[in-house]
Amino acid sequence: MLIRIYEQDAYVFEFEGKVTSVDNDWVSLDATAFYPGGGGQVNDLGMICGLKVTDVKMKGDDILHKVPGHGMKKGDDVWCSVDWDRRYDLMKGHTSEHLLFGGLKRSVPEICIVKIFISPESKYVVVDRDVGWDDIRKAQEFVNTAIKDNHSVTKSTMEKDDPDMETVRVKLDRIDDDLVTVVEIGDVDTAACGGIHVRETEEIGAVLVDRKVSAGKDGFAVHFRVGNDALVRSLELANTCVQMSEILGTRTEDSVKALQNLKHDSDARKEQMKAALQRMVNDMRPETIGGIAVYSGIFETDERKIITDAAEKVKNNGGIAVLLIKGDSLSVMMSSGSNRVDCSSVLKEVMGGAGGKGGGKKDFAQGGVQDVTNADNILNDLLRSVKNALE
Ligand SMILES: [Zn+2]
Structure with missing residues (x-):
């Protein structure tokens, strides 16, 4: 045996x-x-x-x-x-995970654990819902207080049908045995667990939650660090935070609010710019060539969708659109509701001549070139090509 x-x-x-x-x-x-x-x-x-x-x-x-x-x-x-250093880090990580989830459950009683992962490189607990940073802060305080209070960590076994099982954090459906191993951390946490733990919480040193990421359908992964790693990471993050406050021109304690305001303003400005672009696109007036309405324009924007939708709409109404988007590079979108103009061959020819690329379908094609300063000439060349095809 x-x-x-x-x-x-x-x-x-x-x-x-x-x-x-x-x-x-x-x-x-x-x-x-x-x-x-x-x-x-x-x-x-x-x-x-x-x-x-x-x-x-x-x-x-x-x-x-x-x-x-x-x-x-x-x-x-x-x-x-x-390898003891490695193993001791994993033990600290595992006991910390019990405390951290216990702390989260105190703030968010309905929260459920989905899974945990404890490795030297990465330690996290996946929970079934998003948790706010205020609740995470409270849980982190709970963990670090438990570390400071130096609770002993003990293991015992309990019958699955023991009435005291009610006080234990456990997923009974995941346990096949009649006997359940229970890990008690002082009087602050009791959970079923077959893993290995430190003897006393003080050995952990410190715990820091430094990241929260979506875990898809599973929920959210709350990443944490332990011991010296937690301390080193805390110092790095604190330094980042004071640098950010300096850039924002606020006290560190006001920087979250200041950033939220800034984000709000920036989002609002983005919406205004989007609306202005939409108006510009709606106000485009066509030139009639050979009986076909030809729309053209140069736009400085990263809202490609508005431009694509406009090109689609012109095409569906039987017209032709030649729309250029100026950004880090120049991109061109062309649509045609007339079988007299083949977007793909027009773009291939003109963009190729301008040192760029272009292609697509007869009724819708896209292209681009690195140099944005040549936009006016490229637009003229494209319109000339369209004219030749229509006249
Ligand atoms: Zn465990």
């Missing part, structure tokens, strides 16, 4: 084991302190007999260690060591 040392004592990182079986690169032992991963926490890495352990996984009741190039055989006594 395999002895899982990490379950008995999470602080053992050097141990002697006996090889029980070998399958190519994979080695099984009679006892192991290597956590095989599970519950969102990644597996440990380390060394066996001075050789790198590059992966650890569960297979039935066994735990397999991948040791490429080893020469071990059944019965060998082997000296093993888990």
Whole structure:
């Protein structure tokens, strides 16, 4: 029967084991302190007999260690060591995740956990809904207070039908056993969990939430950092924040409000510019060539959709549109409701001559050229080409 040392004592990182079986690169032992991963926490890495352990996984009741190039055989006594700095960071991350979610639940009682991920590079908890930064701030305060109060972290087992189960954060449908392992953090948090944790919360040092990103249909991922990493990141973010306040010309505590106002003004200005562009497009007057209404214009905008819609509309009414958009480069949009004008061949010819590109369909084509200073000449060339086709 395999002895899982990490379950008995999470602080053992050097141990002697006996090889029980070998399958190519994979080695099984009679006892192991290597956590095989599970519950969102990644597996440990380390060394066996001075050789790198590059992966650890569960297979039935066994735990397999991948040791490429080893020469071990059944019965060998082997000296093993888990990469402790890495593993200790994961333990801190896991205990922090319990506290962080517990803290979020205090502010947002209806919140549910979807999944967690604890690795050296990335630690996050996915929750089923968006949470405001004010609730995140409160949860973060709760976590860091719990760290300062140095609660002990203990494990126990409970019967699934124990009435006290009501006080435990658990998803019973995910647990097959009748016995549930419960992790208690002082008197502030109780949750079902089979993972590995620190003994006392003070060991975590600090926790910082530094990012919240959409996790699609799952909800939102709240990313956090622990220990020295949290401290280093806090200092970076604080520096960014004071720089931003300086640019805004506000006190740091007023900078969020100031940015919100700025964003509001900028959005409003964008809407005004959009409306002005729409008016310009609506006010375009056509030139009649060979009985066909030909619309043309040069617009400085990044609202391509308004221009595209205008070109579509002209085409549907049997007219021709030659519309240029000046931005970082010059783009051209051409539509034709007349079979006498082939947009694709006109654009290919004119844009090719101007050192750009163009193409598309007979009734709608697009093109572009890097140099925006040549817009007037390009428009004239395009209109001349249209005239030749219509007259
Ligand atoms: Zn857990």
